[in-house]
Amino acid sequence: MSTLRSEITSSAPYDVEAIRKDFPFFESGIAYLDSTSTTQRPRQVLDAMLEYFTRYNANVHRGIYRTSMEASARYEETRRKVRDLINAKSVKEIIYTRNLTEGVNLVASTWGRANVRAGDLIVLTIMEHHSNIVPWQILAEEKGARIEYVDIDDSGQLRLDQFYALVERGPKMVAFAQVSNTLGTINPYREMTAAAKAAGATVLIDGAQGVPHIGIDVRETGCDFYAFSGHKMLGPTGIGILYGRRELLEAMPPYQGGGGQIRSVFLDHTDYAELPDKFEAGTPAIAEVIGLGAAVDYLQGVGFDAIHSYEERLSDYAFEALSEVDGLRVIGPPTPQQAGVLSLDLKGVHPHDVSTILDRHDVCVRAGHHCAMPLMHRLDVPGTTRASFYLYTTREEIDRLVVALHDAKRIFS
Amino acid sequence: MALDDQFYREYILDHYKNPRNFGRLEGADISHEEYNPLCGDLVGMDFRMQDGVIEDVRFHGRGCAISQASASLMTERLKGMRVEDARMISKEEVLDELGIEISPARLKCALLSLKVLKVGAYGLAGEEDDE
Numbered sequence: 001m002s003t004l005r006s007e008i009t010s011s012a013p014y015d016v017e018a019i020r021k022d023f024p025f026f027e028s029g030i031a032y033l034d035s036t037s038t039t040q041r042p043r044q045v046l047d048a049m050l051e052y053f054t055r056y057n058a059n060v061h062r063g064i065y066r067t068s069m070e071a072s073a074r075y076e077e078t079r080r081k082v083r084d085l086i087n088a089k090s091v092k093e094i095i096y097t098r099n100l101t102e103g104v105n106l107v108a109s110t111w112g113r114a115n116v117r118a119g120d121l122i123v124l125t126i127m128e129h130h131s132n133i134v135p136w137q138i139l140a141e142e143k144g145a146r147i148e149y150v151d152i153d154d155s156g157q158l159r160l161d162q163f164y165a166l167v168e169r170g171p172k173m174v175a176f177a178q179v180s181n182t183l184g185t186i187n188p189y190r191e192m193t194a195a196a197k198a199a200g201a202t203v204l205i206d207g208a209q210g211v212p213h214i215g216i217d218v219r220e221t222g223c224d225f226y227a228f229s230g231h232k233m234l235g236p237t238g239i240g241i242l243y244g245r246r247e248l249l250e251a252m253p254p255y256q257g258g259g260g261q262i263r264s265v266f267l268d269h270t271d272y273a274e275l276p277d278k279f280e281a282g283t284p285a286i287a288e289v290i291g292l293g294a295a296v297d298y299l300q301g302v303g304f305d306a307i308h309s310y311e312e313r314l315s316d317y318a319f320e321a322l323s324e325v326d327g328l329r330v331i332g333p334p335t336p337q338q339a340g341v342l343s344l345d346l347k348g349v350h351p352h353d354v355s356t357i358l359d360r361h362d363v364c365v366r367a368g369h370h371c372a373m374p375l376m377h378r379l380d381v382p383g384t385t386r387a388s389f390y391l392y393t394t395r396e397e398i399d400r401l402v403v404a405l406h407d408a409k410r411i412f413s
Numbered sequence: 414m415a416l417d418d419q420f421y422r423e424y425i426l427d428h429y430k431n432p433r434n435f436g437r438l439e440g441a442d443i444s445h446e447e448y449n450p451l452c453g454d455l456v457g458m459d460f461r462m463q464d465g466v467i468e469d470v471r472f473h474g475r476g477c478a479i480s481q482a483s484a485s486l487m488t489e490r491l492k493g494m495r496v497e498d499a500r501m502i503s504k505e506e507v508l509d510e511l512g513i514e515i516s517p518a519r520l521k522c523a524l525l526s527l528k529v530l531k532v533g534a535y536g537l538a539g540e541e542d543d544e
Contacts, residue, residue: 244462263480350477350478351452352452352476352519353421356516356519367452368451368453382452382454382476411421412425412478
């Protein structure tokens with residue numbers, strides 16, 4: 001059964017209005033420019049979840065009855081879809097998590113505890129959000145390891161000279177975002193991964209913004225771990241994915257213990273289940289997994305090349321339109337290093353005041369530190385106003401943003 | 414948009430752009446700062462006390478218009494006030510004085526100066542509110 005819209009194909013001209021018709025939220029008339037926080041969801045995702053709840057609601061991997069078997073089959077189908085989406089070798093390498101944050105925590109506390117020793121080096125970047133900093137800090141503190149951060153330049157791109165110099169020092173782990181959630185910077189993740197691997201490091205890529213906007217081929221990239229969230233790519237909240245190379249996952253101890261992740265339990269010991277079950281204790285988010293499968297279908301139906309090139313055109317349009325607002329600074333690089341995430345600094349107006357005024361114009365943006373406080377300190381701003389785009393964003397929404405920003409400027413002038 | 418002018422009333426903007434009693438107070442009896450990690454707003458106050466009266470008060474800080482105007486309004490109100498009366502200032506009064514509708518997401522901004530007063534001047538342990 002296909003949930004794709006037949007009229008949307010990669011080769012057809014990009015029809016944003018047809019796409020928007022799939023998203024019930026847009027009937028509200030609200031300009032939604034906060035997809036980097038969470039995206040809206042198309043009917044196809046909502047329908048898939050509702051169908052599970054209403055037609056074949058049962059636990060997975062438990063029942064010897066047809067309803068449970070159907071639930072299990074649909075639940076596992078998503079794993080194959082995700083494997084194909086990121087081009088993993090096997091479904092055994094696809095672990096269901098709650099979100100990106102849980103994926104990073106899983107790696108830090110299982111692979112990290114087993115492999116990181118006192119004095120080891122962990123390399124991160126200043127543009128990471130807290131999810132890709134704090135788990136490593138906890139690990140480093142426990143093990144006596146060191147963390148070094150790669151800085152950015154004035155255009156919001158990583159200082160690759162620093163990155164390569166740090167990699168030369170033989171870090172145990174190198175973890176970085178494929179795309180910055182604050183600046184929209186598309187990092188040269190292939191080159192960075194190759195350099196880190198050549199130096200013997202294990203590499204984790206935070207794909208929270210990478211998968212939704214530009215996609216990933218984990219085998220071509222050569223990373224060891226790749227984590228992302230479903231709700232930032234049209235799926236529901238509460239479901240995320242951790243990809244790990246099979247040899248690494250096999251060697252790692254489990255993350256949580258409980259039902260579903262065991263082979264045999266005795267009073268004095270337990271044999272763990274094979275991958276991926278070893279890392280999936282307890283009844284999972286079944287409807288959310290099924291919803292994520294529908295989201296993957298939807299995105300592949302539109303096509304990542306089409307999405308990315310549409311977002312590039314939107315970003316170019318936005319840079320042009322925003323340049324008309326006096327005193328407005330866009331922090332972060334222009335296209336082609338930009339994935340549709342613009343951090344704005346309006347002179348003399350605090351981001352929270354900007355956001356409150358924008359809200360009065362029914363324009364939704366994120367204001368604050370974007371869970372990236374070290375980056376805010378680096379940029380020497382208390383926060384920014386972040387407008388982010390996705391496959392359904394229109395130029396009209398960007399125009400409304402510009403009007404609302406002019407109003408903020410007027411009120412505070 | 415008339416709605417926006419209503420929200421960011423002229424006197425709120427005036428207190429934001431021309432904060433009253435702004436700066437540090439030499440020889441303060443009490444100094445206290447509070448920080449709102451959610452948005453990075455900072456408000457600090459210095460108090461000089463005399464016979465149970467707040468003889469002088471100044472504030473410093475950085476942040477959004479709501480947090481800074483609220484602090485500025487607070488200092489005007491506190492100057493010359495008996496400490497026991499200052500103790501009685503409630504959240505509702507602070508919000509009333511701001512005179513605008515504060516959305517749930519902005520309550521912490523509006524009440525940051527009250528927290529400084531409570532924790533600093535009253536010496537009360539930080540009461541966690543439920544909002």
